[in-house]
Amino acid sequence: MEMTALGAQTHARLMQVSTATLTTALFKRGLRNIYLQGPQRLRSGRNMVGLAYTLRYIPAREDLDVIESFADRENAQRKGVEECPDGAVFVIDSRGDATAASAGCILATRLQQLGCAGIVTDGGFRDTPEIAQLEMPAYHSRPSAPTNLTKHHAVAVNDPIACGGVSVFPGDVIVGDNEGVVCIPRHMADEVAEEAIEMTSFEDFVMEEVQKGASTFGLYPPTDPATQGKYSAWRQANGR
Numbered sequence: 001m002e003m004t005a006l007g008a009q010t011h012a013r014l015m016q017v018s019t020a021t022l023t024t025a026l027f028k029r030g031l032r033n034i035y036l037q038g039p040q041r042l043r044s045g046r047n048m049v050g051l052a053y054t055l056r057y058i059p060a061r062e063d064l065d066v067i068e069s070f071a072d073r074e075n076a077q078r079k080g081v082e083e084c085p086d087g088a089v090f091v092i093d094s095r096g097d098a099t100a101a102s103a104g105c106i107l108a109t110r111l112q113q114l115g116c117a118g119i120v121t122d123g124g125f126r127d128t129p130e131i132a133q134l135e136m137p138a139y140h141s142r143p144s145a146p147t148n149l150t151k152h153h154a155v156a157v158n159d160p161i162a163c164g165g166v167s168v169f170p171g172d173v174i175v176g177d178n179e180g181v182v183c184i185p186r187h188m189a190d191e192v193a194e195e196a197i198e199m200t201s202f203e204d205f206v207m208e209e210v211q212k213g214a215s216t217f218g219l220y221p222p223t224d225p226a227t228q229g230k231y232s233a234w235r236q237a238n239g240r
Contacts, residue, residue, distance in 0.1 A: 004051075004171060004186055005051075006049070006050075006051060006173060006189065007190065009193075010189055010190050010193045010194075011049055013193040013194065013196065013197045014047065014049045014173070014175050014189075014193050014196070015046065015047045015049055016047070016197065016200065017047075017175075017193070017196040017197060017199075017200050018177050018179065018200070019035065019175060019176070019177050019179050019180050019181065019182045020179065021196045021199050021200055021203070022034075022175060022182045022184065022192065022196050023035050023182060024199065025192045025195045025196050025199065026182070026184065026188070026192060028195075029188060029192070031185075031188075033165065033166055033167075034166060034182055034183050034184065035164075035166070035180060035181070035182055036120065036122065036139075036163055036164030036165070036166050036180060036181040036182070036183065037122075037164045037165045037166075038096060038122045038141040038164045038165075039120050039121065039122055039139035039140055039141060039163075039164055039180065039181050040139060040140070040141070040180065041137060041138070041139050041176065041177075041178055041180075042125075042128060042131055042132040042137075042138045042139070042140070043132045043133075043137075043138075044178040045137060045178070046137075047175060047176065047177050048089060048117055048118035048137040048139075048174070048175065048176035048177075048181075049089075049117060049173070049174070049175050049176075050087050050088050050089035050116075050117030050118060050173075050174055051085075051087070051088050051089065051170075051171050051172070051173060051174070051186070052088070052089055052091045052168050052169065052170055052171060052172040052173075052174050052183070053080075053084050053085060053088035053089065053090055053091065053157075053158055053170060054080075054090075054091050054092070054093065054156075054157070054158055054159060054160070054161045054163075054168060054170055055076065055077060055080045055090065055091070055092045055093065055154060055156070055157055055161075056076075056092075056093040056154070056155055056156040056157075056159055056161045057092070057093060057094050057095060057102070057123075057148070057152035057153060057154055057155070058095075058152075058153050058155050059095075059151065059152070059153065060100075060148075060149060060150060060151050060152055060153045061153060064153060065149040065150075065152075065153050066149065067149065069149070075154065076154035076155055076156060076157050077103070077107075077148065077154035078107075079157060080154070080157040080158070081103075081107050081110055081111055081114075082110075082114075083157065084111055084114055084116050085115075086114065086115035086116075087115060087116075087117050088116060088117060089116070089117050089118045089119070089120060089174040089176075090111055090116055090118070090119045090120070091119075091120045091121075091161065091163050091168050091174060092119070092120065092121035092122075092123065092161075092163065093122065093161035093162055093163050093168075094121050094122055094123025094124075094152060094163075095122070095123070095162075096122045096123065096141070096164070096165075097123050097151055097152070098123045098124030098140070098141045098142050098144045099124075099144060099146070099150075099151055100123070100124075100144055100146040100147065100148050100149075100150045100151030100152055101123070101124055101125055101126035101144045101145065101146060101147060101148050102121035102123040102124060102125060102140065102144075102148060102152070103119065103121070103125055103126075103148070104125065104126040104127045104131075105126075105127035105130040105131050105134075106127075108125070108127075108131045108134060108136065108138060109134065111136065112134050112135060112136040116136060117136070117137075118136055118137040118138065118139070118174070118176060119136065119137075119138050119139070120138075120139040120140075120163065120174065120176065120181055121139070121140050121141070121163070122141060122163045122164040122165075123140065123141060123144065123152070124140050124141055124142050124143055124144030125138065125140045125143065125144065126143070126144060126145050126146070126147075128140075128143045137176055139176055139180070139181055158170045163183075164181070166183050167183075168183050169185075171186050172184065172185060172186055173185075173186055173189040201235065201240045202222075202231060203220075204240070205230075205231050205234045205235070205240075206219055206220045208234070209230075
């Protein structure tokens, strides 16, 4: 599937909003199952934003998944890593099985060197202390030392997958923050990003009011007519 590039403005907006805000914006559009269950960030930092580039595992089979299989240039795991586009998020379907590694530090480092925006699995990584030191964001369920060959057989690159109970299609927009990861259908990304920026601005205003002692009644949601006037003045004062 061809991936449609993400515009600079949408990318910049998604770098500034939370996955919590994005889930609400998507819920307004009828999407309920877009937050990946399980993957957690190895080290906190700036948002991860990029188009999904996928790898799918099925259960390993002993006659196929041997150490020698890594020498095969058609090995889907290694091929996927080497062909991952600059700026993409490498998303791995490990069937929620973290009893063997989805990848390790060498492959993660290679992805970083290729310009990958991040790596996500609903399984586990090995070499997690080293992966945590990379600049590239990484999300997994828990550490897992055994090689992927003991449990996983890589079968498909850049096909639709399931990750964390969510359908992820190549080219979907993947956003991660320090809380988790959201998958946004590409055709919704621009309008969702715009709304999320507006929601973030309003919630920043609300937080300041609550910290000053204001009640949430009439403020959040803004059912009190006076709230909108206060918010407009706040935006002007804060350049928002």
